Amino acid sequence: MGCCNSKTGGESAANRISRWRSTGIVAFRDCKLKTFPSEVLELDGSVRTLDLTHNKIVDVPLEISKLINMQRLVLADNLIERLPMNLGKLQSLKVLTLDNNRITTLPDELGLLVRLERLSISGNLLACFPETIGSLRNLLLLNVSNNKLKSLPESIGSCFNLEELQANGNSIEDLPSSICSLVNLKSLCLNNNNVHQIPHNLLRDCKALQNVSLHGNPISMDQFQQMDGFQEFEARRKKKFDKQIDSNVMIGSTGLDEGVDL
Known part of the structure; x- marks a missing residue:
């Protein structure tokens, strides 16, 4: 499920995005990301679960509100200091995990x-x-x-x-x-x-x-x-x-x- 592994395995960007759209699950665990992965935001309503656990992300972009069908958002173990004001637009969200940040x-x-x-x-x-x-x-x-x-x-x-x-x-x-x-x-x-x-x-x-x-x-x-x-x-x-x-x-x-x- 982690995208880091799929990159090292040679999976193309197109195949990766296709898989995300079909499963609705996007995971970037332990990938040393410093910024929010922009390609995820292009998936719009396809994302059901987004897991960015244990990275070095500081900011969550306003554009996250485009993921209107997301039900599970996991941002634990990052460096996040604040959440975007339009977070409330994620009306389908059932699980929100923000443990161990700087909020x-x-x-x-x-x-x-x-x-x-x-x-x-x-x-x-x-x-x-x-x-x-x-x-x-x-x-x-x-x-x-x-x-x-x-x-x-x-x-x-x-x-x-x-x-x-x-x-x-x-x-x-x-x-x-x-x-x-x-x-x-x-x-x-x-x-x-x-x-x-x-x-x-x-x-x-x-x-x-x-x-x-x-x-x-x-x-x-x-x-x-x-x-x-x-x-x-x-x-x-x-x-x-x-x-x-x-x-x-x-x-x-x-x-x-x-x-x-x-």
Whole structure:
């Protein structure tokens, strides 16, 4: 799938483009690219998946908006500092992976990606998140770990289908009260932040919640256990792991170690 290999194998540019058009998959992994591959932009609506993982790309061109049928965009492990303002034109996008870049801000147009299901932007330099994220009603997974966030936007409570929220390794102090509206949330990971309390009705209202991980925060186990709905949460958590063990699912040594530090 990687185009670097096909070039060394003697594949002509015409054959390569023909293959891209027929499969809808374009991959330039580990190709040491410094600029966005311009030939991809000529494919317009043919591209379904674009993977540019582990290159040295700094800028994403405005012309990326021409790839209107793209469903999966993977730009992890590059040197990207910002995203184009017209990113919201990629209306078919379901997966957006931006891990390990140098992104400091996200455009408000992110909220126009209404079909987005998975957004991962860990290992960047984000200090804040746009309120427009609340428009991502189909979002299932949000990973903002290892950034510089001090808070999460109040609008996150409108991401009604969110099942997994990973925000480890930030500087988050408080959670927005709207997070209690995430009735489908199953996993909340906030390790190594500055969280000293969480909304008191989180465990009561988020009835699907099975995993809360708060290691490396000022909050105490006593505070956590005294929250409304703790017993019901604990029952769901235990049932989840009992099911995994009964199914012979292999789990690591920390697999059963959830909650907060003692």
